[in-house]
Structure formats: structure tokens, C-alpha cells
Amino acid sequence: MDSAAAVCGPVVVAFDGSPRAEHALDWAALAAAGRGTSLVIASTTWWPAVFEPAALAVRLVPDACVDEAVAAVTEAWPALEVSGVEAGGAGEVLGCAAELDAALLVVAADAGIPVRGLVRGAAVPIAFAGGPVGGGPVVVGIDAWRIRPAKLAFAFDLANAAGQEVHILHTGTRRWRGTAARAFAGFAVAELGDWLVSYPDVAVRYEFTTAGRTSVLARRARAASLLVG
Numbered sequence: 285m286d287s288a289a290a291v292c293g294p295v296v297v298a299f300d301g302s303p304r305a306e307h308a309l310d311w312a313a314l315a316a317a318g319r320g321t322s323l324v325i326a327s328t329t330w331w332p333a334v335f336e337p338a339a340l341a342v343r344l345v346p347d348a349c350v351d352e353a354v355a356a357v358t359e360a361w362p363a364l365e366v367s368g369v370e371a372g373g374a375g376e377v378l379g380c381a382a383e384l385d386a387a388l389l390v391v392a393a394d395a396g397i398p399v400r401g402l403v404r405g406a407a408v409p410i411a412f413a414g415g416p417v418g419g420g421p422v423v424v425g426i427d428a429w430r431i432r433p434a435k436l437a438f439a440f441d442l443a444n445a446a447g448q449e450v451h452i453l454h455t456g457t458r459r460w461r462g463t464a465a466r467a468f469a470g471f472a473v474a475e476l477g478d479w480l481v482s483y484p485d486v487a488v489r490y491e492f493t494t495a496g497r498t499s500v501l502a503r504r505a506r507a508a509s510l511l512v513g
Contacts, residue, residue, distance in 0.1 A: 325367070328376075409513075421448050422450050
């Protein structure tokens with residue numbers, strides 16, 4: 285079983301100063317502090333990729349906003365190395381996380397944020413913060429027969445630190461019903477065995493769904509306190 289602490293990259297959080305971005309910042313700081321790595325706060329302005337931001341009169345995130353976020357996190361987590369960078373839109377945020385070889389990218393699950401595109405385009409594990417730390421379960425999405433240990437590591441570590449349960453959301457296609465669904469459940473339970481032993485205080489709930497992966501993750505991201513996709 286891999287551990288989140290075994291991953292050496294920083295935690296990157298997309299930050300635009302909104303209330304949900306503040307939740308994302310708190311979750312990101314908790315993740316970075318828990319695994320002893322650095323936190324990078326990336327200033328982010330969400331706009332449709334097909335338009336130039338100037339044409340939409342989009343308010344760009346001022347540098348002072350990120351500077352204040354860096355100062356606030358540094359005060360709350362004195363031992364945590366925190367820095368700020370200028371990113372931009374969704375593509376730039378994904379590129380920033382990939383370039384830094386981030387262990388995790390944390391994004392607010394807010395209206396107007398392209399959750400589906402981020403899920404599809406992320407080269408690193410990505411988490412969506414829909415609520416405050418401790419405000420609800422940590423949901424982790426797993427796909428068919430593929431279970432990524434890095435995602436589970438963050439989900440269990442963060443749920444344990446926040447005193448919340450882990451909700452396993454296992455997605456498959458409509459043809460995987462009945463016997464196939466039971467086979468998936470058996471596979472998931474077997475794969476999760478070591479995690480259940482290592483985190484005895486973390487309650488786990490399992491759900492299998494045949495809804496489309498990106499669409500169901502997008503819906504759950506805005507309802508969960510944190511979703512690791």
C-alpha cells in the first residue's frame with residue numbers, strides 16, 4: 285500500500301479569493317502539512333477557454349489576494365512552506381500542477397468552474413473542495429478495475445485528519461450491472477483491505493454507479509466536502 289507521504293511533489297491549490305476557494309485552501313494546507321510537503325497557491329481566474337478574458341471584462345485575481353492567502357496559511361501553519369504563483373485559466377492551472385509534478389491539485393467545486401474538463405485533463409490527482417474541513421465525508425472516485433493508490437492515500441489521510449468518513453464512489457458503464465457490479469464490489473473490497481486496517485477509525489461507505497464518470501464526479505464534487513477524483 286502506497287502512502288501520500290511517499291509522493292514528493294507539492295500540493296497546488298487554485299485560488300481566486302472566493303468563499304469556496306478558501307475551503308479549498310484549508311483542505312490543501314491540511315494535505316500539505318499532513319504529508320510534510322510544500323503548498324503552492326496558484327492565482328486562478330476562471331473564464332471560458334474560447335474567449336479572451338479581456339473581452340468578457342473578467343476580474344482577474346489581484347496579486348494581493350494571493351499574498352494575503354500565503355500570509356494567512358503561513359500564520360496558521362508556521363512549519364509549512366507556502367508560496368504563490370500566477371496561473372490563469374483552467375489550462376494554465378493544470379499545466380502549473382503538471383510542471384511542478386504536484387502530488388495533488390485542489391480546486392474549489394464552485395459554479396462556473398469546469399469540473400468535467402479538469403477531471404479529464406488533470407495529469408495529477410485532483411480534489412474538489414465543496415465545503416469546509418470537517419463539514420462532510422471525503423469522496424474518492426475509482427474507475428472500473430483501476431484503483432490509484434495515490435488518490436486513496438490522500439482520501440484516507442484527509443478523512444482521518446478531518447474526522448470524517450470516506451465515501452468510495454465506484455463508476456462503471458451500464459453494461460456492468462448485476463454479476464459484473466458484484467464482481468467490481470468484490471474487487472474494490474479486496475483492494476481496500478489494507479486501507480481499512482491502516483485507518484481503523486475511518487468509516488467507509490461504498491457505492492457502485494453506472495452513471496458516466498465525469499458527470500457523476502461533477503455532481504458529487506459540488507455536494508461533497510471534498511472529492512478526490
